[in-house]
Amino acid sequence: MAGARELPPDEVLVQRLRDGDEETFALVLDTWSGSMLRLAMSFVSTRDSAQEAVQDTWLAVIKGIGDFEGRSSLKTWVYRILVNTAKARGTKESRTVPFTSLLPEEEGPTVDADRFRAPGEPYAGHWAVGQKPQPWHIPEDHVLRGEVREVIAEAIDELPPRLRTVITLRDVAGYGSEEVCDLLEISPGNQRVLLHRARALLRRKLEKYLSGAHDVAGGRGRA
Amino acid sequence: MNCNEFVELVTEFLDGALPEDDERRFIEHLAECSGCETYLDQFRQTIATTGELTPDGISADARQQLLSAFRDWQRE
Numbered sequence: 001m002a003g004a005r006e007l008p009p010d011e012v013l014v015q016r017l018r019d020g021d022e023e024t025f026a027l028v029l030d031t032w033s034g035s036m037l038r039l040a041m042s043f044v045s046t047r048d049s050a051q052e053a054v055q056d057t058w059l060a061v062i063k064g065i066g067d068f069e070g071r072s073s074l075k076t077w078v079y080r081i082l083v084n085t086a087k088a089r090g091t092k093e094s095r096t097v098p099f100t101s102l103l104p105e106e107e108g109p110t111v112d113a114d115r116f117r118a119p120g121e122p123y124a125g126h127w128a129v130g131q132k133p134q135p136w137h138i139p140e141d142h143v144l145r146g147e148v149r150e151v152i153a154e155a156i157d158e159l160p161p162r163l164r165t166v167i168t169l170r171d172v173a174g175y176g177s178e179e180v181c182d183l184l185e186i187s188p189g190n191q192r193v194l195l196h197r198a199r200a201l202l203r204r205k206l207e208k209y210l211s212g213a214h215d216v217a218g219g220r221g222r223a
Numbered sequence: 224m225n226c227n228e229f230v231e232l233v234t235e236f237l238d239g240a241l242p243e244d245d246e247r248r249f250i251e252h253l254a255e256c257s258g259c260e261t262y263l264d265q266f267r268q269t270i271a272t273t274g275e276l277t278p279d280g281i282s283a284d285a286r287q288q289l290l291s292a293f294r295d296w297q298r299e
Contacts, residue, residue: 125225135264152276
């Protein structure tokens with residue numbers, strides 16, 4: 001699975017695409033389309049529309065590869081086309097995700113305040129008794145690991161669009177913060193608030209999952 | 224630094240974006256608080272697992288269409 005991410009360097013990729021090497025095209029198509037689909041979902045209202053945005057993007061890539069100047073990475077170039085394509089579709093569907101400022105629900109603590117000692121108590125602001133995070137064991141068994149990934153995938157789908165967009169770019173697609181700020185035209189500070197909030201929500205889901213479901217499977221000898 | 228402050232700074236810390244002073248206080252807290260050490264570790268595991276996602280691709284139909292579009296375009 002990890003192998004799917006190992007692509008040749010950009011110069012090689014671009015040259016092969018220009019030479020019409022179908023195998024290389026299929027490789028980038030299969031490696032990137034999944035996260036592109038997720039990303040497109042942040043801007044449009046239906047899965048079909050997201051599919052079409054991804055298809056339109058690839059068509060634009062096919063036609064434009066000859067003009068690609070290599071000022072950014074190939075992947076960034078492709079993603080930028082996707083964001084523009086998906087944004088335009090979203091506007092037509094009157095579904096826009098403006099990123100200029102933070103929404104009120106995007107501020108405030110990301111960990112439930114009840115988990116910390118209340119102000120005025122000794123050690124106020126430190127983990128309350130019984131509320132300290134307990135170490136996890138993410139199973140090594142690949143079936144169970146798959147279940148854990150499934151929990152994450154579902155949690156991402158449930159995120160509000162802005163949070164989903166940022167975490168998809170940063171943690172699924174592996175972009176750095178600068179690239180994401182460029183791509184979405186947001187400030188580094190806002191980008192980080194959205195990312196942190198999204199990650200904290202996913203961690204919470206995992207915590208809930210791993211402390212519940214897996215006590216049964218992995219709890220032998222613990223109690 | 225308090226734990227409730229620590230948990231809000233994790234992403235900034237991982238991005239290397241904390242101001243020097245805050246980073247020092249963050250690390251000092253980390254060294255003496257096992258709860259926050261676990262929290263940071265869980266955050267890292269969450270990020271790593273998110274990075275393992277292999278999302279669904281586009282439909283088989285769309286894939287075929289794009290492959291033939293690529294072939295046709297190159298032939299022109």
